Structure formats: C-alpha cells, structure tokens
Amino acid sequence: GDSVTQMEGPVTLSEEAFLTINCTYTATGYPSLFWYVQYPGEGLQLLLKATKADDKGSNKGFEATYRKETTSFHLEKGSVQVSDSAVYFCALSGSGGYQKVTFGTGTKLQVIP
Amino acid sequence: EADIYQTPRYLVIGTGKKITLECSQTMGHDKMYWYQQDPGMELHLIHYSYGVNSTEKGDLSSESTVSRIRTEHFPLTLESARPSHTSQYLCASSEWSGTGSYEQYFGPGTRLTVT
Numbered sequence: 587g588d589s590v591t592q593m594e595g596p597v598t599l600s601e602e603a604f605l606t607i608n609c610t611y612t613a614t615g616y617p618s619l620f621w622y623v624q625y626p627g628e629g630l631q632l633l634l635k636a637t638k639a640d641d642k643g644s645n646k647g648f649e650a651t652y653r654k655e656t657t658s659f660h661l662e663k664g665s666v667q668v669s670d671s672a673v674y675f676c677a678l679s680g681s682g683g684y685q686k687v688t689f690g691t692g693t694k695l696q697v698i699p
Numbered sequence: 700e701a702d703i704y705q706t707p708r709y710l711v712i713g714t715g716k717k718i719t720l721e722c723s724q725t726m727g728h729d730k731m732y733w734y735q736q737d738p739g740m741e742l743h744l745i746h747y748s749y750g751v752n753s754t755e756k757g758d759l760s761s762e763s764t765v766s767r768i769r770t771e772h773f774p775l776t777l778e779s780a781r782p783s784h785t786s787q788y789l790c791a792s793s794e795w796s797g798t799g800s801y802e803q804y805f806g807p808g809t810r811l812t813v814t
Binding site for chain 1: 802
C-alpha cells in the first residue's frame with residue numbers, strides 16, 4: 587500500500603537558517619503530493635502541493651519539488667523565522683476509491699531567535 | 700477559504716459518559732473524515748464518508764461511531780468514554796481541486812481527556 591516516510595524530529599534551527607525536511611513515498615501510479623503544517627493547538631493547513639512529476643509547489647517561502655525518479659518531495663525554506671515553528675506533515679493522495687490521504691508521521695520544527 | 704468547525708475545542712469527561720464531538724463544514728464538500736492524532740503527532744484515519752448516509756471505518760479500529768444525515772454535519776459519538784480514548788480528534792473535508800488532486804481541509808480539532 588501507499589506510505590510516506592519523513593525525517594524524524596524535532597528539528598531545531600536558529601532564525602534565518604536553511605531548512606530541509608526530507609520526505610520519500612511509496613505509491614502505485616501517480617499520486618499527488620502535499621505538505622501540511624500544524625501550528626500549536628490547531629488543525630492541519632495545506633502548505634503546498636504538487637500533482638505531477640517535476641512540479642514545484644511553493645507557498646510562504648517554502649518549496650518542494652515532486653521527484654518521481656527518487657520518489658521524494660523534500661520541503662525547503664531558505665530562511666526560517668520563529669513563526670515557522672510548527673509540525674510539518676508530508677502526505678500523498680493516490681487514486682483510491684475515496685481519495686485517501688496517507689500522512690507521514692510529522693516533523694516538529696523549532697526555530698530559536 | 701475553508702470553513703470547517705469543531706466543537707467543543709476541549710473536553711474533560713469522566714469514564715463511562717456518552718459524548719458527541721461535532722463537526723460542520725459550510726463548503727458543501729461530499730467527503731468528510733475523522734482522524735485521531737496521538738501524542739506522537741501521527742494521524743490515524745478512523746472514519747470517513749462519501750456523502751449523506753454513507754459512512755465507513757478507517758484504517759485504525761475505533762469504538763466510536765459516526766453519522767452523516769446532512770452534507771454539512773459529521774458528528775462522532777463515543778457511547779462510553781474510557782481513558783484510552785484520550786486524544787486529539789481532527790475532522791476534515793475534501794473537494795476536487797480542479798488541478799489533479801483532492802485537497803483536505805481540517806478543523807481546529809477537539810482535545811478529549813477522559814478521567
């Protein structure tokens with residue numbers, strides 16, 4: 587079945603540091619790929635997405651490129667801020683009957699001033 | 700903008716009580732979901748619905764039940780709460796994005812504590 591593997595956290599960075607959170611996936615066919623963010627005490631919010639190979643999703647300075655050859659969708663940001671502290675989930679949506687979304691286990695990011 | 704609501708946001712209740720967690724969305728989405736999120740952050744799908752009068756169990760076995768009598772409303776019920784039910788419960792709905800994917804929209808969650 588479909589699965590998503592993302593790097594374990596927590597990740598602690600200083601403000602303005604470069605961020606990479608690794609995500610790889612296993613799926614049949616051509617899934618859509620997502621990054622969701624969860625701020626403390628809230629639900630998940632869609633951060634960015636990519637629906638086909640070589641697509642780049644971007645939002646709020648975050649980027650991720652759909653790499654089919656390496657089955658990866660790594661999240662990057664050039665300069666993190668304290669306000670980016672949150673939990674980040676990589677996810678995929680396959681072509682299943684009810685459009686099931688498979689989530690990774692989440693990576694907690696803490697940015698310190 | 701996504702509008703999906705959950706009440707209550709926080710609930711502390713004693714063992715054996717019956718509880719209902721409410722979830723409503725104003726976007727007219729057919730598909731809705733309930734997830735249980737453990738303290739380690741991992742999400743587990745416990746129920747989903749394709750539309751009115753359609754409900755299915757998810758990947759994680761749960762003693763809760765759901766109903767879908769109206770498109771906008773997807774409540775989750777525990778007939779007899781136990782401490783093992785203590786968790787964060789997230790409701791979501793989804794629609795076709797028009798660009799090749801279904802996107803899920805999440806409510807703020809209900810944090811349930813059973814004492």
